[in-house]
Amino acid sequence: MDSDQELKSLKRGLKAVTLINLKGSLTISELSKALDVPRTTAERVLGTLLAEGFVDRDPQTKRFFLTARVRALSHGFGDESWIAHVAAPILFETTRAIGWPLCIATPVGECMSLRITSDPATSLRLHRRHIGSEIAMSVVSSGIVHLAFLEPEQRRILLEVLAESTDPLQIYAREPDRVLFAIEQARLNGYSFGLDHGRERSVSVPIFARGHITAVLLMVFMAAGLSNERVAAEFVPRLKDMAREIERLAFAAERGTAAT
Known part of the structure; x- marks a missing residue:
């Protein structure tokens, strides 16, 4: 050549x-x-x-x-490439095992934005999400989890912003008692189903980096096929294990660098 x-x-x-x-x-x-x-x-x-x-x-x-090997090409470059490099293979492998789609979301303004989804790995007839789609933070499980694990002052300010939002989908942000109770439960249990109780639902757990929440891992499911109680018992422990594995693979090198 x-x-x-x-x-x-x-x-x-x-x-x-x-x-x-x-x-x-x-x-x-x-x-x-x-x-x-x-x-x-x-x-x-x-x-x-x-x-x-x-x-x-x-x-x-x-x-x-x-794969994670790509991260070696940009060692020390602080972006969110771990979502594609580390998390994506784990999400797709798990979806093939459990059947339900998994996603990672991060905050963008007043919303949670979808960064990756394993929808293509399931044949279930669910609403197909796409990367970049956004939904009101005060409603979805990912938003409640994000709010729950923010620093208290950050959470207070963000809740004030959401309560004053003109977005009609932020309706729950104007019901502080309801939102604060959901946040308290998320902090206590380490997961949340959010405040949206439609036909399609989600459950979310936090992903941490350097002791701070950096993203949210969620599973989408059909209420007709799974009860919240069953999801909490059978799937939440697996989601938490996945989140810890993603943290280990994505941020272990950063922790080691910080310690030297």
Whole structure:
């Protein structure tokens, strides 16, 4: 392979890594379209990244994810790439085992924003969420968990902001007793079902980094298929274990660096 061809291949590989980081996961066909190259070329690019350990492939959905090895390329760079690199494979593997979709959400203003979802790994006919979708913080389980584990002063200020919001979906923020009770229960139990009791529900647990809440892990389920009591008994312990594993894989190196 001459130097020009090697440079072209390197550029395609870097673009592939960038696209997977942005999207969370990609198929060969999606990468082929995004790079405007033949499918065989996209397959070679992903095959090389797979062989070098920078991506992994879900055997059922055929989607490619970045692995933790990519983090070594940007050691010390403080962003949220761990969501795609560390959390995504864990979420998809667990969804294949339990059947219910899992997501990670982070706060954006008055809302919780979806950062990644394992919806593609389930055949259940649930409302399909998409990366970047937002929902009122005072309603959803992820929002209640985020509020619950903030520092007290941060929580107080944010609750005041939510209570004054013009967003009609922040209705519960104007019922302080109800929200504060949900927050208290979330802190006590380490999880929350939120205040939205529709047909589709969610349960959330916190993910911490350096002692502070950095994101929320949630499972979406159908109320007709699972009761809250069953979810709390059978699934919440697993979600908590997943959150601790994500913390270990994503932030253990940072803790070790801080200690030196």
